Amino acid sequence: MKRRVLEILTGFLMLSVFALAMADGAWLANVPSNDHGKINPYSGQADAVEAGKNIFEEHCSKCHGVNAEGVKKHPSLRTARVQQEASAGDLHWLLVNGNMKKGMPSWAKLPDPQLWQLVSYLKSLHE
Amino acid sequence: MKRIVTISIVVAAFTSGIALAQERPYFVTYSHEMEEPGNLEIESFNVVGKPKGGNRFLGSNLEFEYGATAWWTSELYLDGQITADESTIFTGFRWENRIRPLMREHWINPVFYVEYENTSADKALREVVGHDGNDDLLEPNRDARSDVEREMELKLILGSNYHGWNISENFIGEKNLTAEPWEFGYAWAISRPLKLAASAHRCTFCAERWQAGVEMYGGLGDWHSFGLNQTSHYFGPTVNWSAPGGTTISFSPQFGLNDYSIGHLYRFGISYEIEQVFGRLRRSGQ
Numbered sequence: 001m002k003r004r005v006l007e008i009l010t011g012f013l014m015l016s017v018f019a020l021a022m023a024d025g026a027w028l029a030n031v032p033s034n035d036h037g038k039i040n041p042y043s044g045q046a047d048a049v050e051a052g053k054n055i056f057e058e059h060c061s062k063c064h065g066v067n068a069e070g071v072k073k074h075p076s077l078r079t080a081r082v083q084q085e086a087s088a089g090d091l092h093w094l095l096v097n098g099n100m101k102k103g104m105p106s107w108a109k110l111p112d113p114q115l116w117q118l119v120s121y122l123k124s125l126h127e
Numbered sequence: 128m129k130r131i132v133t134i135s136i137v138v139a140a141f142t143s144g145i146a147l148a149q150e151r152p153y154f155v156t157y158s159h160e161m162e163e164p165g166n167l168e169i170e171s172f173n174v175v176g177k178p179k180g181g182n183r184f185l186g187s188n189l190e191f192e193y194g195a196t197a198w199w200t201s202e203l204y205l206d207g208q209i210t211a212d213e214s215t216i217f218t219g220f221r222w223e224n225r226i227r228p229l230m231r232e233h234w235i236n237p238v239f240y241v242e243y244e245n246t247s248a249d250k251a252l253r254e255v256v257g258h259d260g261n262d263d264l265l266e267p268n269r270d271a272r273s274d275v276e277r278e279m280e281l282k283l284i285l286g287s288n289y290h291g292w293n294i295s296e297n298f299i300g301e302k303n304l305t306a307e308p309w310e311f312g313y314a315w316a317i318s319r320p321l322k323l324a325a326s327a328h329r330c331t332f333c334a335e336r337w338q339a340g341v342e343m344y345g346g347l348g349d350w351h352s353f354g355l356n357q358t359s360h361y362f363g364p365t366v367n368w369s370a371p372g373g374t375t376i377s378f379s380p381q382f383g384l385n386d387y388s389i390g391h392l393y394r395f396g397i398s399y400e401i402e403q404v405f406g407r408l409r410r411s412g413q
Contacts, residue, residue: 106160111323
């Protein structure tokens, strides 16, 4: 009987860990391949980073922190997931679609060039 | 008229110092875009008009729009109006909820809208349904305010963003909770920022802070007489400007398209967004 309870508890624990892991970065797995491979048209442009910084401060900093370090439930954008695992296309896809079940709204109301400028700024944070 | 203009300027001057938002420049049409979760937006939308054979009026909404989640926005309206040579009155309240059923951005994005309203002598004209028209605004305030309307309004909001353009369409059904029939209406609007990319430097009047477009709306009759017969329709250009760190001001002159409509309407609005409002309250309480 004890063994049976232990097996159930272990299974439940593993499922919880799996669910947490998926919740943290599951959106990356949802990005279609053509979006994943999109190239940032502003890549390498210093002006785009500056413009993206202004957009970030206006729309994103209240949740993600002034330096994108994260605030309480709102994640840091300086993590390896954002800076290394996610491509520019992945971040653009996330901005367009949001992750609404997790509280991240869609930012499709911003014009596409501004979203790419924002991506330029986010990707500049690791440098 | 002088009194209405004076009050309008005072309201604008009072609220313009506290406004912050990036909104579409629409007054009647809803886009599919929701309030960001945790944010509270305070908005003042106003309309000035003069019905044929009636007195000039200023209809006004004060709105409190809260992003409950990324897919659910709830909003409370307080309505009032001033009619020249008559009176200034509080006309009632509305409570609306907007739900976005699809969790990703698509070519066309639907939003479901449900509203309960309890108003009388309303002149805010935030929607036109049924056979609403010029003559509805001729009844004196002292008579009109005794006719309290308790109504349920449903909307299907469809919105698309394409190459910087926003295209929004609304289909409206409104039911007075007494024995009156369903009334129908529509609204659509298109707008675009004057510049799509942001400037690298901070600026006040740069083109990306301006949005311009057109808006059209009108009635489609009721359950027993669906169609365009004896319905009013309006069309006009619309523009807004978002100041840095703050104010969004919107303006639209709108024109009645037939004799059943009011000749001209002048709409203006101001909005202010408090980001993460409950977080601020918690911090101020500590």
